[in-house]
Amino acid sequence: VKGNELMTINPTMENGVVFLISSVQYIGGALAFSFGREFRKAWYTNYGMVVNLFVVMIFATVLITAPYSSFSKFFDVVRYPGGFRAGLFFLCLANFAIMLVYELFVEIWIQNKL
16 A cells, blocks of 8 residues: 555545534534623624634535535535535524524523523
């Protein structure tokens, strides 16, 4: 076995889906956990974080929704059918919304009960 053959990674649909969903989950987690009690400053006053979240969210959205391109190839995201990409996008949006709702309402309600 040659040395270069050991480092070859073949992109698969499963790897791409895990990468795309986890990218959106990291963004949602960063935003959801930035809300806090009254002793914290508002999340939107942290301009670096806001710009970073905006750029990374656009990046993830383009990777999920855009047709296969050299940008997708660079990140080893394989071709997905159009319907699958749309479903994946809405699944990521639902996950993002559930995280925000849980942190903003359920977690605060639980803390107030204790």
